[in-house]
Amino acid sequence: MSEGDQTQYNIYVGYARQQFPADPVHWLIIVVHPGADLSVRLHCEGWPGRWEVSMETNKRFQSHWIECKFLVGNIPAEKGLIVTEELKLIPPQTSQIWVLHALLRLEWRGLVPAGTYDHWKSIRVSDPSDEDLGPGPLPEKKTDSDSSDQSVASDDAMEV
Numbered sequence: 001m002s003e004g005d006q007t008q009y010n011i012y013v014g015y016a017r018q019q020f021p022a023d024p025v026h027w028l029i030i031v032v033h034p035g036a037d038l039s040v041r042l043h044c045e046g047w048p049g050r051w052e053v054s055m056e057t058n059k060r061f062q063s064h065w066i067e068c069k070f071l072v073g074n075i076p077a078e079k080g081l082i083v084t085e086e087l088k089l090i091p092p093q094t095s096q097i098w099v100l101h102a103l104l105r106l107e108w109r110g111l112v113p114a115g116t117y118d119h120w121k122s123i124r125v126s127d128p129s130d131e132d133l134g135p136g137p138l139p140e141k142k143t144d145s146d147s148s149d150q151s152v153a154s155d156d157a158m159e160v
Helices: 075-089 094-108 115-124 144-150
Strands: 008-018 028-032 038-045 051-060 065-075
Touching: 008 075, 008 094, 028 065, 028 075, 028 094, 038 075, 038 094, 051 075, 065 075, 065 115, 075 094, 094 115
Parallel strands: none
Antiparallel strands: 008 028, 008 065, 028 038, 038 051
């Protein structure tokens, strides 16, 4: 198995295969070292009133469960922990809305390009039954001295 380029992470939005044609498309965030076989999947599962966030490590990047993937960003490996910390702040809700808020939080932190959230929001088909619980707390404004402390993560931060 390939471990890929350990110096960086690619961030993807993925669509899971639908079990039934009437089901909404399940969205998820996938984080992987470029060229690696294993990834981390972050997504929401459940139903209205009972959503929960799932972080699955050591999942095959090339999986029959994932219908398609779209690269949305590339970050240095030392910022990998920031991704998981930011996504833990988002309240559990429908997978598509949760991923939109994940992209917004990552955009606020400069981990995906500006406009990523707006692009994905524009292609999403809204559903009247959606529970939008927001993106979680706003990030604190950082000073120059804060930025170096925030961006350093341990080697196994993402546990890929």
